[in-house]
Amino acid sequence: MVETKDRRDFVLKLGIGAGITALGAQAVASLRSLVPNVSYDSPTTVKVGPPNDFPDGMKFLPDERLFVFRDGKTFHAISAVCTHLGCTVRAEALSQVQTQGVEGKSLRMTHRFLCPCHGSKYKGDGSNESGPAPSPLAWYHLSLASDDGQLVVDLAKPVGHDFRLTLA
Ligand code: FES
Structure with a gap:
């Protein structure tokens, strides 16, 4: 039981x-x-075209919200995303090209940046100058694609203001 x-x-x-x-x-x-x-996340590395598609000076890429600068064989890329609240900044051509030492390297500056939302201003190297922006515009890593030679930007890889991609 x-x-x-x-x-x-x-x-x-x-x-x-x-x-x-x-x-x-x-x-x-x-x-x-x-x-x-x-x-469905967007990839962080983006091919932005062959180097010869980039004129000397600056080219704005609206999809990537990025400015790519070329000085002969040397390239660098600066984000167009304002560090205040994320509006897209506008580039304004300088009346005179300025060359300045930035983080130990010479930088030829052709533009400065203005944010239309709350008036932040950035120098040609992306450093914040006035307005509510708390920090400089980001610089992103550039490289060349091994398969087709296009410029590749890595939007998840911020770099210092001394970064340059120099082509052979
Ligand atoms: S978003 Fe650019 S200044 Fe506010």
């Missing part, structure tokens, strides 16, 4: 355990179904 009751208790506990396990597995499967199997 005692043995039958023990067996009944055991089977009951086994049933409850199996039920909890099944519910847990179902809950995990339901939550997993909410997460897509593919990533």
Whole structure:
């Protein structure tokens, strides 16, 4: 009689355990179904065209919100995203080209940057000069694609203001 009751208790506990396990597995499967199997994040490295498509001076890339500067065989890229609240800054050509040492390297500056939203101003190297912008515009890493020689910008790789890509 005692043995039958023990067996009944055991089977009951086994049933409850199996039920909890099944519910847990179902809950995990339901939550997993909410997460897509593919990533729709935009890639952080973007091919922006062959170097010869970039004139000496500056070219604005609206899709990447990026200014690419060329001085002969040397390139650098400055973000157009204002560091205040993220508006796209405008480039304004300087009346005279300025050459200045920036982080130990000479930089030929043809433009400065103005934010239309709240009036922040940035120098030609992207450093914040006035207005609410709390920090300089980002510079991004440039390289050449090994397969087709296009310029590649890595929008997840900020670099110092002494970064240059110089072509051979
Ligand atoms: S977003 Fe540029 S100054 Fe506010």
